[in-house]
Amino acid sequence: YQRRVHGDYYKQGGMPTIYVIREVLYTLIGKEMTDKEFGDLCFDYGLEVEVTDMKALPHRELYVEKEESKGGEKDLGVVYKIEIPANRYDLLCVEGVARAIRCFLGLAEPTSYILSCAAAPKEKIVVKAATKAIRPFVVCGIIRNMVFDTRNYNSFITLQDKLHATICRHRRLVAIGTHDLDTLKGPFVYDAKDPKAITFKALNQTKEMNASELMTVYEKDLKLKEYLDIIKDSPVYPVIYDSQGVVLSMPPIINGEHSKITLKTKNVFVECTALDETKASIALNQVICMFSQYAVEQFTAEAVEVIYEDKKEIYPKFETREVEVDLGYVQSITGCPDLTIPQCVKLLKKMDVKASETSDKTLKAIVTPARSDIIHKCDVAEDIAIAIGFNNLPAEMPKVSGTSGKQLPINKFTNELRLLCASANYNECLTLCLVSKAEQYTKMRIPYPEKGPKICVTLSNPISTECDIARTSLLPGLLKCLKSNIGVGLPIRLFEIGDIVVLDSSTHTGARNIRKLGALFSDLSAGFEYVHGLLDYIMTKTGIPFKEDSGYSFQLGKCESFLENAQLQIIHHKNVIGIMGIVHPEVLAAFEIQYPVSLLELDVDYLAKAFFGHQNLHNKRSYHI
8 A cells, every 4th residue: 555645544554643843833832842842741642753854744745835046945944743643533633733732731721612503504415315325424514714824724635634544444434525615506415426427627637527537537646546446336426516516526536626725715615425424523523623713713613404315414513522420430540549520620621621510529521522532431531641641640550360361272282283293394384364265165176156155254345356255274275385385396395273264153253263284295296194194293292092982083085175085084083173185186287286285184173172171272271292
């Protein structure tokens, strides 16, 4: 995956990261600090900061102005790289960080947000039934009398990118569109139409095209091409247009050129189309809460009525939520038994949360729409702990009963088996748990029923046909590994110990894992005696003798993957616990292997239970093979 603007939480595998220019941040905070003071302050708040410069800025064109006379870029000075907690969407822009720091320093009161025209919205959007087939929800809001400049305009665009990368799941759950309301005329319509019936001039395009033509154009666009698969195969595409038929956007791909935001825009119409209505509402609230501070009437939004076939909704949802918290609970979480209700109210004020005393034992936190991370009383207690300062909390040993961590017996047993196989001169390999139907069944000469009951766990939305089912055997993976390493020289001995997945209606997931051992031998001759020898070695070491009544025995197998009369099922107490044999030439040809191969597969879970003498693998304290 390509790294997108300002990092990417889900693709990059870390926390969301924003870059803020120190001069801009301190202007918004209203106070200057040294880099160390700011770093310590952010650490107390739970943020990690790295001091860098403008060279570290991804997409510097969003920030940097050209100095024509000097033929270069204007130096922005120090830039802070700030890692944001994954649930704090209100901190994904410099405005949110500055607002939080101002409250934390006591320079500002907790923010109050106002929703105007909620009783009788001026603007409406009608949702057509056809949208149920692709993106059924839409939420909208308006910011009136915005004052844009170059800096907050770029911050406005960047926040949308950050929200798309986090809560919106790269536009798959939610797509945000912002428009110049003065170029449009309501009421608006949210519909889903045939791609060829949607014609408009898309953002930054020079001519009108229908949706099918646009999708072809965007296949070469480095940023937009990753979103095309969200709607590409749908018979209808979502579209929003006004009463004059002017297209606002074709979510989640692109907005229209007609209603694009400019520095002259005064009234902003924000719409979020979604598969998840709750996440859409959160994303809408964040955009409006963060940038309504640039409106003439600060922190005020105008309501929009969303009309479905069976209901009507008013957005944005600016109602505050109340969370009641017991003082004793906060004291136990923070470890501060002397904490009082007035102190808690004062501490929450530092976290941009209003609170009031309901009794001498309880308090009520009033959560604004910007703080979607506060859901439970534990979130309120966490904010109080942050306001106190984690370094100021009393340190004590946890009061728990004596416990000790240790390896699960099944994992210890597995490691012992690995050592046994390695000591028998077999090389370990690790193969993927997700495989293709062709490798697991067709190439192994095992029929796969395309219709009727499923015989394996199948992925509903695989990223590739190479990974569309969960493996039911280790043997295809061993053969695939042999094909990739055939040039190392013969003989080749491979083994793997890992989980397979089988269907099981008795479990709550409908499937369960089974630990298996697979081994492979390949040489100029099949070498069946070598895998047989490995089996005998393992069984001897685990204390299971070769005896029909009290140990293990063989019976002729009937698997199509092996040669007839050259395969054996491994039996223990009348249970089939494994199979070994010489691989069928057709299987070898399917995997493009030119040398004969013998395979062994053994049920490790069963062996472990037999070794322990009972089926509970979590209580055995010590053993050694």
